[in-house]
Amino acid sequence: MDNTESKILDTEAYVITLGRQAREAAGGIAKATTGQKNKALLAIVDAIEANRESIRQANQLDLEAGAAKKLEPALMDRLELTDSRVNDMIEGLQQVAALPDPIGEVTDLKYRPSGIQVGRMRVPLGVIGIIYESRPNVTCEAASLCLKSGNAAILRGGSEALHSNQAIAKCVEAGIEAAGLNKNTIQVVDRTDREVVGRLITLPEYVDVIVPRGGKGLIARISSDAKVPVIKHLDGNCHLYVDDQADIEKSVSVAVNAKTSRYGTCCTLESLLVADSVAKEFLVGLAPHYAEHGVEIRGCVKTCEILSQAVPATAQDWDTEYLAPIISIKVVDGIDEAIDHINRHSSGHTESIMTNNYKHTQRFLREVDSSSVMVNTSTRFADGFEYGLGAEIGISTDKLHARGPVGLEGLTSQKYVVLGDGHIRQ
Amino acid sequence: MDNTESKILDTEAYVITLGRQAREAAGGIAKATTGQKNKALLAIVDAIEANRESIRQANQLDLEAGAAKKLEPALMDRLELTDSRVNDMIEGLQQVAALPDPIGEVTDLKYRPSGIQVGRMRVPLGVIGIIYESRPNVTCEAASLCLKSGNAAILRGGSEALHSNQAIAKCVEAGIEAAGLNKNTIQVVDRTDREVVGRLITLPEYVDVIVPRGGKGLIARISSDAKVPVIKHLDGNCHLYVDDQADIEKSVSVAVNAKTSRYGTCCTLESLLVADSVAKEFLVGLAPHYAEHGVEIRGCVKTCEILSQAVPATAQDWDTEYLAPIISIKVVDGIDEAIDHINRHSSGHTESIMTNNYKHTQRFLREVDSSSVMVNTSTRFADGFEYGLGAEIGISTDKLHARGPVGLEGLTSQKYVVLGDGHIRQ
16 A cells, blocks of 8 residues: 555545534534523633633744745735734624524414425534635634534635634634533544545535635635535626616715725626716716726726726626726616626626616616625625624525525525324325 | 547537527526416417327327337336326416416515615526436426426436427427517427436536436436536435324324325335334234235334234335335334434435424424424325425425425525615725
């Protein structure tokens, strides 16, 4: 047996042990009371408070290793657990503890003509595998959401955050045990070899769903190799369409907010469409604001005629999520061309229309095939907290199971409950 | 290029054409009005009425070919389109036309502290691929459910039903065109080579979900090879647990109904558990009824002590879906052992408890991890019509997206709708 083979066997045994332990813990956390789950969440808070210094030291190790490896500044920033980020982790845990427990909720219990009552009960999915990159605070967020939704979880963070993740994992484990729950309810992978991920996503007998959080490359690779269902979060090529009956002043304000309030989020505006009849007035009003923020404009021919500072867009621009101070702008005939362009080029994340025309709002809401469709609003609102979900594990651009921001409910399923009194089927 | 290669290229082009046409049609059917969709459904009824004779002739060709190939009697039975089955198809279409349209329904539209309104709108999934075996009436059922739920569909029936399926497909196409909709909304595959299925389930760009309907082998093969999400319907190893506080008379009646009313359905009872303290009274009361129906009993040691006609069960019996007049029976200590046995051996389809103990009902409903959990009721009620869904495309034993009987709602998704008045995110 050569080294590679021995390592593969070793990975196999390691991942299967994780899976068995998770499956066993899932039975317990599924029937845990709301009180027990909240107690665990608040005990994790206590453990983090008590271990701030050791978390800081572990993070320091990761930061030094990252600096030695010359990680990009953006990665180094995400890796750092500042005091304020630790405070955010604590606040997040307290918020999740305060959310209503989704598990066990029975809805739509109704009598049927046969005399039986039929309804649906919300239940956990079982075991959730979460694969993420550099931000160690995700360990805490993911653990809290899985715990509250009655699921066991296997968390696999980025190798560059290993020490930080293990320090947080110890606090999570301490909190779970303080509430009398199985410590394997949340397992944080302590190995960094890629084979672990490769195996984890092919074990439907132990893992019910995989949630990848990270760059396009990671998500595409996992989606293509997985034998377990994946809740995907792909890119956000988000559009704003300024209709011929839009309020121009509000449209400018929304276009500025949607593009410039943050460049790196998936609900940031990437492409603007504007109806021909209002294009000049709108674009001339908008351009100084974008200039002030240093936003580069890549425009269609008409846009370039109106705005001398615009550079010509290429075909590729219409499909690009810049995540940067760049925007593509296209002048369209009207709502038909706008909807058609969006359904052709959008990534199905979030699109918004600015208009006071009732029929146009109705058509836009119905015909645009994206996870969030908006009227007279900034695309930046597409977020679990803004939508009232209380927390968010990601934004799904899939249609099956969960679409749009995924909160606790997205980590659950519903089974049918049927009540009778000795009823038999004729 | 040898013959095989040429055939593969040919299959590739064929399937991609189907996919492109379906994707294009999906945009149209998604925005079709309720009136248009119902008009199409009722025009299919007219076409079937007008073509009863050609459907009968096509079916005759399939039956003759089946007889020549010496198909099993059960397969030959499923293949036959009797007058009464054609009537059932027509009635099914009329029922689906009468169901409320799920598409466009907006729920939970609420104001958020930021001032925006957030709700959810029900939308079609897009393109649904349905792969089924011998029953040609599935062509009509599947077409009607996809049409009403605003989806385009690619239907691939069994090779032995090719002529019947094509005759029905003509009626479906005529109905869709009579309502002014794109005839490619429902495409019925007219090729019988397996490569078509193999390719269809690996095209996420054209197919949004695959629903396999058929035997375990078909479903396992599709699940393992698919690159498209699959709504699975695996086997139904359904349990009835007769608790120590059960009404014995009602328990006998339910056990008889659940096992003997039909042997071949997925919600048929396959395994009985009975609490030790009532085992003798219950089993002695039940045995004559099973004897009358010729049901073979495979029992645990205690069962065999109580019933001399029982044969000893092997370990394999606890995991077996017989689909035949055979049942496994096990005497258990009480509710703990019953729940544990079920969660270990059940296929997660449907389980029922007979009891008058409140705590036991609460525990059974919460802790048994199956798509339908029942109290004092025959497992035979696990069915879309009995649950009030109006129609059913299958019973999902998955947890993600759809669980239990899948009706129109299971063929839809929800997107977020956000309404504002120039709102920007702070």
